[in-house]
Amino acid sequence: MLQHFSFKPLFENKQIPGWSISFFFKQTRYTGVYEADGMIKWVGEVPDDEETVKKMIHELMLFHVYD
Template identity: 80%
Template sequence: MLQHFSFKPLYENKQLPGWSISFFYKQTRYAAEYEPDGTIKWISEAPVDEEAVKKMIHELMLFHVYD
């Protein structure tokens, strides 16, 4: 489970898509950029179980941004 999930727009002009995201997973902090097409570019090292984490991120972004 992701904890302390936060996101903010990459650009001041909020019309331009893209978000900076950060969260804790298994007591480790991760940071990434979430692109409008769903691509995740890791700023920190990617988690070991990256695919499971990506799925959780997509679900949270759908709920918070696109809903």
């Protein structure tokens, strides 16, 4: 489970998609960039269970950003 998930727009013009994301997973902090097409570019360390983490992030972004 992701903890302390947060996101913020990369650009002041909120019409331009792209978000900075950060969260904790298994007591490790991860950061990345979530792009409009759903691609995630990790900044630093990549989670061991990357595919599972990506699914959780997509669900959260769909709920918070695209709803």
